[in-house]
Amino acid sequence: MHIHVLDQYRHADSPVHRLDPRVKLVAALAFILACALTPDGAWPAFAALAMLWLAVTLMADVSLSLLLRRGLIALPFLLAAVTVLFSIPGNALITIPLPFTSHTLVITDNGVIRFFTIMLKSWLSVLMALLLSATTTFPDIMRGLRGIGIPSVLVGVLAFMYRYIFVLADEVLRLMRAREARMAAGPPGQKSGGSILWRARIVGGMVGSLFVRSLDRSDRVYNAMVSRGYTGEIIWPDKPALHFSDMAWPIAFVVVLVVIELWARLL
């Protein structure tokens, strides 16, 4: 597996790609916070937030359809929010008779408003997170995290993790291939393999041997680092100074967010 499979749509060049990663991280978080703070049923405010996202996305020269499609990733979680349809007190909209009983479930107007608000908040937040990762290379995200004060060792751990995910993913695939090769599958529909306990033992053993291999690998990585002069200090490139040109657009972005939030409260 190659590390660039993830980075495939990040190499475009646009004003958004060129922004300082620190600024981008903070702006994206501000957008998501603004989504969370928007009151229930403030549809014009959500429309404004969506327009803001669309404007930045168009400026960023990334595939709109790809982002919109991947934006559906949080959709299954909406199942948890279905309950608010019935649980928020309000005027009855639809009454569903429960089968075999004389009782009914009542969908309230306020419940519907809350449900669609949660859906919009979640969708817009995911879209913004996608835009951030689509326009920022992974090393830039790490530099941004470092820049906003995340401890250097923690960012180092994240960076190492990203590097070795691909190595260990290959290791997982090898383990799975070995398992397939040693297991004769019966005809379709017939049970293959042993009891659940037996299967758990096999999978647990695979996880355990992946751990042992990972531990060995981290030792080799550490020794290789020491032999190249590692002293325990992770050295990050100097943070470039933030110029006004880096800040102008994001400041405008945050000002627009504040205006939208104030407007949403006055609606």
Place this chain on the structure above:
Amino acid sequence: MLFSEFQAPFAAPEAMHIPDGFLSAPVAIAMWIITGVFVVLAVRRASREFDERMVPLMGVLAAFIFAAQAFNFPVAGGTSGHFLGGALAAILLGPWAGLLIMTAVIGLQALVFQDGGLLAMGANIFTMGIVTVWVGYFVYQGLTRFNRYVAAFLAGWLSVFMASVVASFLLALSGTASLSVVLAAMATVHAFIGVGEGLITAGAVALVAAALPEMFGRQVSGRRTDRGTFIAGGVILALVVGVMAVFFASPSPDGLERVAEDKGFLSAAQGPLYQLAPDYVAPGVSNETLAAVLAVVLGTLLLFAVGYGIARALQRRSRRLAEAPVVSTESPQQAR
């Protein structure tokens, strides 16, 4: 190898990665602050314990947990056993290192895969990185002297179960779900998912104990739990109970129950949904939500007691077996 082929297991809806939009801003920010304190403490303690080895060790092991989450195995009915890894990380490396590893895993999932939100990341690290790790650690440490594998199974199972309970409370606290429904649903689903977690954790512990006995003896069985870990455990317990207490403090019952009362639905609702703890209303407790909270706490303690009993019984049996001559050390797959 296409990435999508490998990504497929991660794409399965992980009910516990809360996306953005589902937590209210105050809840999300409060969880970020609490999680931030824990992570800073963990960075400090792990740096002391592993010094300059820390970054490569934790980085590769975080990648290990991430990759291990791709393993699944078929359980009955078309569902498959999942693996979260918090309990295993805590058993093998201790709670502080486990917390750091889970933080890296959850952070990367949110930053790169949009699995779990950015604003909700504090809450996600709390449920999947702090609750799972401390529950897993203390259950394993408490029971391992009786039977290592039962201890590892219960550590895995209870860690996932408790994480889902805490996640339900956070969702209800944010007003995005009705507590009684989401708690019943999440707890039931994760009581099943947790079986997979427990089995894989026990299997992995068995292999590591066989492959690296010296590391296992030093790192795990011989580890003395220090005061900081106990205090952190107490703080987590207090926080979880505190979150639950918020519901008990609110004078009005849960929204769904109110509607149910209005519509005469309550009698119907007291069917299967409430039979998890049949008529759990303790004497002097009028608030139904508080009663539900108590039921969860008592249920957890009860399950722990049952697990403790099983582990002790197995210990007695294995001691008897140890005195008998060893018949076979062959593992089932070799026997085939």
